[in-house]
Amino acid sequence: MASRITELVLDAHDPELLARFWCEVLGYTVLTRDDNGDIEIGPADAGSARPTLVLNKTGRAKAEKLRLHLDINATDRDQDAELERLLAAGARPADVGQTGEESWHVLADPEGNEFCLLRRRVAPA
Structure with a gap:
């Protein structure tokens, strides 16, 4: 049995802004919002094997190139x-x-x- 990627997590200063952007780019929809300001977006089809994108609210600005x-x-x-x-x-x-x-x-x-x-x-x- 192997594993698969189910979520990609991206730190975000403004999760709402990035959710709108990435939903537009990928044709995703907002799946969940939590009390911390994190937003998970993904395919509207719950059975999709495509990974979701979690926009993790952080107060830190992007400081260097992502790995x-x-x-x-x-x-x-x-x-x-x-x-x-x-x-x-x-x-x-x-x-x-x-x-x-x-x-x-x-x-x-x-x-x-x-x-x-x-x-x-x-x-x-």
Whole structure:
């Protein structure tokens, strides 16, 4: 028997802001909110094997590069159209030392957490 990733936890200064952003990006919905201000978002289909994202309220600002980042792929449009959608949702380009020859775009969410938009289109889950 193996394990699988069920939740990814991201520290957030403003969980509401990041919940709105990541729900828009991933097509997720808010699943739970707790009394501490933490928010869990995920697929509306409770039986989905996709991991949820827990936005863990913290008073600390992001101080350095994350050791883990998310890679995402568009499901219903090409990479350029998805990039436009992500920028309109509040993402911004991030410079992590890329050369400009990469097939992916490095972006940051509204709190500066880096993620990559890859070129390949994938089927919706």
